[in-house]
Amino acid sequence: MTLFDKSNGNSNGETNGTDLSQIVAQRGQPLGMVIEGSVSNGVEVRLDPGVSVEQIKVGTFVTLQGSDNRFFGVVTDIGLGSTDPRMKYTPLPSDDPFVIQALQGTVAFGTVSVLPQLTLPDVVGDEQGPAAAKSIPAHFSRAYTASQEDVETVFGSEEGGNFWIGSPLDMETKLCLDLGELVKRSMGIFGKSGTGKTFLTRLLLTGIVQSGQASSLIFDMHSEYGWQGQDTDKGVTVKGLKQLFGAKVSTFTLDEEHSRRRGLSTDETVKLGFNHIEPEDVDLLRESLNLSEVAASAAYNLREKFGEDSWLKEFLDAGKNGSLLELAEELQVNAGALRALYNRMGRFTRHGFMVEHSRVDTAAQMIEHLERGQHVVLEFGRYGDDEAAYILVSNLLTRRIHRKYVEAKESAMGGAGKEPRPLVIVIEEAHKFLNTAVASQTIFGIIARELRKYNVTLMVIDQRPSGIDSEVLSQVGTRFSCLLDNERDIDAVLSGTSGSRALRSVLSRLESKQQALVFGHALPLPVVVRIREYGTAFYETIQGGGDSDEEKKRKVDELFG
Amino acid sequence: MSTTSGNGSGQLMERRVGEVVESTSTSFVAQCYQLEGAPALGGLVRTDSPDIYGVVGTVTTEPLDSARPVLARGEDADSEEDVIRDNPQLARLLTSRFEVYIAGHIEDGITRQYLPPRPPRVHSFVYACNPEEIAGFTSQLDLLRLLLNSGASHADEIVGACIRQAASSHDQPNYFLAQACRTLSVELAADVARLNAILRRISP
Ligand SMILES: Nc1ncnc2c1ncn2[C@@H]1O[C@H](COP(=O)(O)OP(=O)(O)O)[C@@H](O)[C@H]1O
């Protein structure tokens, strides 16, 4: 029907005589005008005739041109209104397109609720940036969909050194993140299994490596970040950080055989000595090893008796020699508990990455790489499925690395030495070691709580955020949430954020893949992002800047030589 | 004579359909020069100096002398034309009148779609508007409000007829219709049932 053509229906008459496309470029498409509102509830926009409610989605960005200010906001609700309350009881010829179209947009109209969140500088490119909105636009202010320029003004542009992570809902505009801000606080990546957490994490990590804003240490449970990862949907492999960045990334493995079988070389193989395990580690493993509290605490007695370096070895030897009973008596611990500890630790230490004594300090090796500005990926290979191994190794190494960071930071503050580079530590299945029962003991709980005091922050990836200790979660500054359907998980992810009611409905309506609600510290306002495709086109944006000729040659040698 | 006649008095003469015989602030009645010579319901007419525009609302044909009612005469006639031919005196015993609702006026060359300060004088000539005049005058649509509130019991019919007729004088009838719908929707925002009734009358 051309009768109620959009350009004709534009009752504001503002576009008369001006080039429409020019206005759209600057301000986006006209939507309607403000008819009521409040600061606490946002404003109600009545849609122009010709603008269909179906064109607009919850989460769409909108600008509102007030008389003195331009506001930037987000659509939180969409409704249908009428000027005549009796309309709903009036029989109308729904099959007569003429009548229906005449009523639409006039007597029967669409409304959108917009929460104005920022005021924009009047002139695009003005020095002063967006500021939090403390007022609302006046009656009859015009509303427009946000333009590319608006989005860039608010979220930053790629040219401005920010990292392009995807596009806002229904826009082709690049949505960028300030990685410098991002790594200042811990961040979380949440979502059900298969929603794209791993892909998003990989994307963010490439951004971090590329920008050089921080070093990263990745406890790569399923070996998907180092050399390559799997795209299970398409049945292909995707490039990992090592392939993209070569020497900037060092890969460590717990499972040399696994790497070799896949035909991949790794830079270092990690062997942990019994001497590296501390009673605190045993405490953490209580749940995964199914140990009683008494059994776990026996480890402290053993350390007291045999000393820091050799308690585990001496204990296991005693067990082998059949002298557990005497030992129990001597330490005054329950013999059954001690036997349980012996059995579990005995089994655990038979893992291939454990050796009786190791003089190699893996943590120190890693720190060396990190200090050189490199990024470290520790692949777990077949041990990735072993919860206890993942928890033990990641804790054990992180504890040591953190200790070094604390020392470095403290001496830097005392004027000796330079500040350690910011470090982002990536852990998966975070609820297993950040649950309320153990969060206070694990090093990760400590890191999360001390903020960035020592320049170390966490990137936690989890499909069950409700399992994470709420205090720890509250320290997760920037959150990326893909689709979640468990109510408790949604509550957990949104805890402590303002306007969580509106976000809730957004969160539960995300697409099942490659879409995330991003909010928190690093962003001026929450945004739904269609995550950038991680694939060939993406690699090309890196290759140019990423590899020196020398590195390329080295890579070729690595592949064929 | 007003400049709006444009095409010379000859053509204007042809469009002269009657003469004002009664006049009030909101409407006037004109008597036709020809029996059954009234413009159609909803048609736009105007008077001259002052230029007052109006929309035909009620057309009446009746005996001049109300004491002598018209009687049926065609029982034996073959056709209706025969009845007229065989009773030539009838034309002098009957008269056609039409009532016009004032829709606006022209003041200092500017079209005003609200009531003029004074209605047309009795004996003012009444002209049917030509398509250019119709398109020009109905490029504004505030007249619809006057018609809707005219108090005529069949105001909705007058509005519907007026819009249908005016549409054909516009280069883009559909655009005109859309504008008219929009104006009606504003005027009748609180009465969807009435709006619907009129919309159905103008639906193409
Ligand atoms: N940014 C992306 N680019 C390309 N494919 C993606 C992206 N995000 C998700 N996918 C697709 O979705 C699948 C599941 O993503 P994945 O990150 O493995 O989910 P999760 O880690 O949440 O279980 C991938 O195998 C891939 O096919």
Ligand SMILES: [Mg+2]
């Ligand atoms: Mg995954």
